Amino acid sequence: MDLTTVETILPVRDRAALAGAHRGAGDTALLAGGTWLFSVPQPHLRTLVDLTALGWEPFEVDEQGLRIAATCPIGALADVPFAADWAARPLFRQCTRALLASFKVRAVATVGGNVCTALPAGAMTSLTSALDGVAELWPQGGGVRRVPVAELVTGDGRTALAPGEVLRAVRLPVRALRATTAFRRLSRARLGRSAALVVGRRDEDGGFTLTVTASTPRPLVLRHAAVPAAAELVAQLEAAVEDGPGWFEDVHGDLDWRRAGTLRFAAEVVEELS
Numbered sequence: 001m002d003l004t005t006v007e008t009i010l011p012v013r014d015r016a017a018l019a020g021a022h023r024g025a026g027d028t029a030l031l032a033g034g035t036w037l038f039s040v041p042q043p044h045l046r047t048l049v050d051l052t053a054l055g056w057e058p059f060e061v062d063e064q065g066l067r068i069a070a071t072c073p074i075g076a077l078a079d080v081p082f083a084a085d086w087a088a089r090p091l092f093r094q095c096t097r098a099l100l101a102s103f104k105v106r107a108v109a110t111v112g113g114n115v116c117t118a119l120p121a122g123a124m125t126s127l128t129s130a131l132d133g134v135a136e137l138w139p140q141g142g143g144v145r146r147v148p149v150a151e152l153v154t155g156d157g158r159t160a161l162a163p164g165e166v167l168r169a170v171r172l173p174v175r176a177l178r179a180t181t182a183f184r185r186l187s188r189a190r191l192g193r194s195a196a197l198v199v200g201r202r203d204e205d206g207g208f209t210l211t212v213t214a215s216t217p218r219p220l221v222l223r224h225a226a227v228p229a230a231a232e233l234v235a236q237l238e239a240a241v242e243d244g245p246g247w248f249e250d251v252h253g254d255l256d257w258r259r260a261g262t263l264r265f266a267a268e269v270v271e272e273l274s
């Protein structure tokens, strides 16, 4: 939709220009792919600061793993040069497809925009939380602040970003990229928005991680030194959700249905990875 109150779109080409333009004022927003920004009325906005003019490389591979720029289009993850031993590769495709969107939206919607929108069904939040992603943030005052993605998203539409702070990139460690993953997703329709998304991960050292998104307002991550018994994990998960973020519900699914699906999926990923 047209954002009729916006008077200025400001392309920024370096960090100094970005910091000067984006100070956390309520009438200014960062613009990445624009697929969320232009999908809902934004009557408070006067200025959009265009991040895509920064020209960041979409992704970089080094001995530590994969660094994905915040401005990397979700669809471009298909072009990552995965190392032969990065067994987690299928999870990229599964999470990309979990985004309720056509290939046209995936071509412009960015990884950073998805994480910072902080929808419980944020498929890039699911992917990067499940692979121990660490967000590199650019605070207003300079320097870099690092926060696990699972802690950056704090609730439905809420993040731990400080005013004027920018997500620069997400780093995924080699250890997680080499892990074997199991993916389960619940949705009202085959191409509907995720109502529950569960990822199990077994690392090369036997360590096990369970990540729940979409059925909770923020990511929930449980870790074990080895793949646990299904009943033990399900009981732990139920308690962790109830003592923590609680179950999420909206028009895309009722609470009881999401809860039942999530607990069933937790047991299934244990079976798959055992």
Ligand SMILES: Cc1cc2nc3c(=O)[nH]c(=O)nc-3n(C[C@H](O)[C@H](O)[C@H](O)COP(=O)(O)OP(=O)(O)OC[C@H]3O[C@@H](n4cnc5c(N)ncnc54)[C@H](O)[C@@H]3O)c2cc1C
Pocket: 029, 030, 031, 032, 033, 034, 035, 036, 037, 038, 039, 051, 070, 071, 098, 099, 100, 101, 102, 105, 108, 109, 110, 111, 112, 113, 114, 115, 116, 117, 119, 120, 121, 122, 123, 161, 165, 166, 167, 168, 193, 194
């Ligand atoms: C048809 C359709 C289907 C969709 N389906 C889903 C879905 O299934 N799941 C889901 O989660 N979302 C969905 N969305 C919402 C949205 O499109 C995605 O979340 C998308 O990934 C947002 O990315 P973007 O680059 O377009 O962000 P933008 O719209 O450009 O920005 C989104 C928000 O993030 C902020 N932001 C962007 N980049 C940064 C950054 N680097 N640092 C700090 N803040 C930043 C912006 O200021 C804005 O507040 C859908 C949208 C459409 C139109």
